[in-house]
Amino acid sequence: MFAVPQPPSNENERLDFIFSCGILDTPRDERFDRITRLASHFYEADAAFLGFIDDRYQWMKSIHGEGIAPWIERDRSICQIVISSGEPLVVSDMKTDSRLRGHPVVPLLPFHFYAGVPLLTENGAAVASLCILKREPQPLDRFNLSPLKDLGEIAMDELELWRHNRDLKRAAERDGLTDLANRRAFDAALDEAWQNFQRTQQPLSLLMLDLDHFKALNDHAGHQAGDEALRQFARILSDAAHRPIDLAARYGGEEFALILPNMDHAGALEIAWRIKTSLEEAGIPHPVGIAGRLTVSVGLATLPPGSTDRIEMLVARADSALYRAKRQGRDRIIVEK
Structure with a gap:
C-alpha cells in the first residue's frame, strides 16, 4: 500500500x-x-x-x-x-x-x-x-x-x-564591497521594471539614497570605517528589499538605489521611512555627522498608472528629490510629486 x-x-x-x-x-x-x-x-x-x-x-x-x-x-x-x-x-x-x-x-x-x-x-x-x-x-x-x-x-x-x-x-552583477546589485545590474533591472510597468500599468517607484557627509566620515575616521559603514547600510537596504521583485543597488560611491515595482508612492514612502529608522537604530558613528551618527537623504519618485513619462524621467525625478533633500539640510525624505 x-x-x-x-x-x-x-x-x-x-x-x-x-x-x-x-x-x-x-x-x-x-x-x-x-x-x-x-x-x-x-x-x-x-x-x-x-x-x-x-x-x-x-x-x-x-x-x-x-x-x-x-x-x-x-x-x-x-x-x-x-x-x-x-x-x-x-x-x-x-x-x-x-x-x-x-x-x-x-x-x-x-x-x-x-x-x-x-x-x-x-x-x-x-x-x-x-x-x-x-x-x-x-x-x-x-x-x-x-x-x-x-x-x-x-x-x-x-x-x-x-x-x-x-x-x-x-x-x-554584484558590488564587491556591499554585495548589492551593481550599476550594470541596476540598469538592467530598471529596464525590466519599465517593461513590466508598460505591460501591467502597475505603479513603479524608485528611491535614490545618499549617505550624508560621507567624505567627511572617510577623512576623519578612515576608509576602513567608511567601508564598514557602507556594508552596514547595504544590509539595511537589502532587508528593505523584501520582495523578490525589489532590487537594492549601489548606484555609485555612497549613493544607493531601490527599485520597487508594483508599488505606489505611499508604499514606497513607508519603505523609505523604514530604511531611515533602521539606520538611526543602527547608530553608526560619524565624527562630524548629524548628532554624531551616520544619516541618509532620500529622494522618491513614482510612475503612476497611465503615466507617459519615460524611465529616464523617473530616475531624473528621484534624483531631483534627493538633491532637494540634501539642499534642505540632509537626513530627510523628499517625495517628487
Missing part, C-alpha cells in the same frame, strides 16, 4: 542546492529538452520528463510527449520515491504494483510502465529525476537501466553548468 515517503536525511542540503540553481519554474531549455528527447527515442517511450522536486512541488523542466502536467504536488508525485531513496525506480506496471496501490495519481494516468533515475549532487543529494513512461507494461528483464542512468548523469552535468553560469552572472 502506498504511503508518502519521508524526506531524505539530507533534505536541507538537497533544497539548498536546488534553490541555489534558480531553476525552478523557469522556461524550457534545449539543454534539457535534448536529454528527454533522447531518452524517449532510445527507449521508444510514450513520454519522458525531467522534474525538480522542492519541499512542496515537482516542477517539470523538460517534457517530451503528452500526458505530463508541468507541475504536481510533491506528495502526489511518483518521483518522490526516487528523491526519498536516492535510488532508481523501475515499475513494470504501475496499475498492479503493490508499492503504488492506493497512490492518488496512478489510476488517472494513461501509463503503465515507469522508470526513473535520480540526479545526484557530489554529496549524494537527489535533486531531480529523469523518467520515462510507457502506455503498456514492460517486463523488467527486458529493460536496460544503464542508458537512463547515463542520461541522468549528463543532465546533472548540465545542471552544474547552469548553476556555475548563474554564479558567474551574479558575481558580475
Whole structure:
C-alpha cells in the first residue's frame, strides 16, 4: 500500500542546492529538452520528463510527449520515491504494483510502465529525476537501466553548468564591497521594471539614497570605517528589499538605489521611512555627522498608472528629490510629486 515517503536525511542540503540553481519554474531549455528527447527515442517511450522536486512541488523542466502536467504536488508525485531513496525506480506496471496501490495519481494516468533515475549532487543529494513512461507494461528483464542512468548523469552535468553560469552572472552583477546589485545590474533591472510597468500599468517607484557627509566620515575616521559603514547600510537596504521583485543597488560611491515595482508612492514612502529608522537604530558613528551618527537623504519618485513619462524621467525625478533633500539640510525624505 502506498504511503508518502519521508524526506531524505539530507533534505536541507538537497533544497539548498536546488534553490541555489534558480531553476525552478523557469522556461524550457534545449539543454534539457535534448536529454528527454533522447531518452524517449532510445527507449521508444510514450513520454519522458525531467522534474525538480522542492519541499512542496515537482516542477517539470523538460517534457517530451503528452500526458505530463508541468507541475504536481510533491506528495502526489511518483518521483518522490526516487528523491526519498536516492535510488532508481523501475515499475513494470504501475496499475498492479503493490508499492503504488492506493497512490492518488496512478489510476488517472494513461501509463503503465515507469522508470526513473535520480540526479545526484557530489554529496549524494537527489535533486531531480529523469523518467520515462510507457502506455503498456514492460517486463523488467527486458529493460536496460544503464542508458537512463547515463542520461541522468549528463543532465546533472548540465545542471552544474547552469548553476556555475548563474554564479558567474551574479558575481558580475554584484558590488564587491556591499554585495548589492551593481550599476550594470541596476540598469538592467530598471529596464525590466519599465517593461513590466508598460505591460501591467502597475505603479513603479524608485528611491535614490545618499549617505550624508560621507567624505567627511572617510577623512576623519578612515576608509576602513567608511567601508564598514557602507556594508552596514547595504544590509539595511537589502532587508528593505523584501520582495523578490525589489532590487537594492549601489548606484555609485555612497549613493544607493531601490527599485520597487508594483508599488505606489505611499508604499514606497513607508519603505523609505523604514530604511531611515533602521539606520538611526543602527547608530553608526560619524565624527562630524548629524548628532554624531551616520544619516541618509532620500529622494522618491513614482510612475503612476497611465503615466507617459519615460524611465529616464523617473530616475531624473528621484534624483531631483534627493538633491532637494540634501539642499534642505540632509537626513530627510523628499517625495517628487
